[in-house]
Amino acid sequence: AAGVIQSPRHLIKEKRETATLKCYPIPRHDTVYWYQQGPGQDPQFLISFYEKMQSDKGSIPDRFSAQQFSDYHSELNMSSLELGDSALYFCASSLLGLASTTSTDTQYFGPGTRLTVL
Amino acid sequence: AQSVTQLGSHVSVSEGALVLLRCNYSSSVPPYLFWYVQYPNQGLQLLLKYTSAATLVKGINGFEAEFKKSETSFHLTKPSAHMSDAAEYFCAVSDLGASKIIFGSGTRLSIRP
Numbered sequence: 001a002a003g004v005i006q007s008p009r010h011l012i013k014e015k016r017e018t019a020t021l022k023c024y025p026i027p028r029h030d031t032v033y034w035y036q037q038g039p040g041q042d043p044q045f046l047i048s049f050y051e052k053m054q055s056d057k058g059s060i061p062d063r064f065s066a067q068q069f070s071d072y073h074s075e076l077n078m079s080s081l082e083l084g085d086s087a088l089y090f091c092a093s094s095l096l097g098l099a100s101t102t103s104t105d106t107q108y109f110g111p112g113t114r115l116t117v118l
Numbered sequence: 119a120q121s122v123t124q125l126g127s128h129v130s131v132s133e134g135a136l137v138l139l140r141c142n143y144s145s146s147v148p149p150y151l152f153w154y155v156q157y158p159n160q161g162l163q164l165l166l167k168y169t170s171a172a173t174l175v176k177g178i179n180g181f182e183a184e185f186k187k188s189e190t191s192f193h194l195t196k197p198s199a200h201m202s203d204a205a206e207y208f209c210a211v212s213d214l215g216a217s218k219i220i221f222g223s224g225t226r227l228s229i230r231p
Contacts, residue, residue, distance in 0.1 A: 033218065042208060043162070045218035056218050090161060093220075107212075107219055109154075109162040 002026055004093050004100040004110035012116045013072045013081050021076040023111045025093030031055065033107060034066060035090040043090060049074060050096055082116045119147045122192075122209045124222035125194045132230045137181075137196040139225050141209030144190065151192045152210040152219065153183055162208070168192060179203070 005024040013019050025032050032051045035043040045058035049068035060066075068074045078085060092107040098109075125140040143149060151168040166177025173185045183194045192209060209222040 035219075042221040042223050043219075045220070048218060058218055092162075095130055106164060108164065111161040 004091055004108055006091050006110040008113060009111065010114050010116075012118065014118055015081055015083065017081050017117075019081060019115060021077045021078070021089055021091075021115070023076070023091030023093075023110060024078050024089075025072050025074070025088045026095075026108055029093035029095045029108075030072065030082075031094045031096045032068055032072070033092040033094070034074070034076050035092065035109075037072075037088040037090060037112070038084075039087070041087075046076070078115075083117050086115060086117045088114050120149060120211045120213065120220050122151075122211050122220065122222040124207075124208060124209050124225050126225055127223065128226045128228065130228040131199050132145060132197050134200055135192070137199045137203065137227065139194040139207050139209075141183075141192045141194065141222060142190050143192060143209075143211050146204065147178075148191065149211045151185065151188070152184075152212070153177065153192075153194050154208045154210060154221075155179075156206045156208065156224075159204070165194070199227075199229050201229050201231070203227060 007022045029057040034046040036044040046060040047066050048056045052068045057102045063079050066076045090109050090112045092109045123142045125230050153165040154162040155165050156162050157182045166175045168175050168185045176182045181196045206224050206226050208224050210219045212219045
């Protein structure tokens with residue numbers, strides 16, 4: 001079965017540079033979530049989108065922005081990178097299907113993008 | 119606000135022994151509860167999920183968890199540990215409707231030969 005795809009898998013950037021992480025949800029899933037997992041930490045929710053609209057917002061820095069496109073893929077844009085942004089960034093997708101009877105409500109996670117800021 | 123507390127950041131058991139990873143939740147409404155597993159340098163894999171359909175939830179790889187409202191607990195168990203079970207385990211909670219998931223701090227499970 002198809003899973004959540006994230007690209008790139010690894011990314012190395014310098015301080016103050018920008019980075020763009022991409023997430024391709026499971027086909028027909030309508031909701032995308034972004035999480036950040038620092039070294040030795042639990043994943044922290046950043047932001048989510050349902051049907052291309054922001055649905056919830058967590059502890060996402062103002063330097064970060066995200067959007068969901070018409071094909072449901074999502075991008076997380078990170079600017080003015082800091083050393084503390086080094087982390088594993090997960091994307092998850094689910095089928096809320098509020099207009100459907102097939103909602104699963106389960107979030108399926110991608111393999112993550114490991115961002116290293118030097 | 120919802121939260122989960124995992125008791126024990128590191129648990130070590132012998133191969134073949136019972137695995138018990140503890141999780142207590144705090145929620146003002148019936149929550150969704152999850153256990154995820156993370157192998158080294160890998161993503162998060164859903165082990166099992168509680169959605170109020172049944173208090174005993176069976177998951178993959180022989181794991182199961184029991185929802186106990188009176189104890190606000192959702193402990194993860196496996197009767198016989200295998201070396202391949204060594205990983206980080208996260209208990210998590212969310213509201214109905216699949217909003218953001220709130221993770222516990224994780225428990226690292228080690229298996230002794």
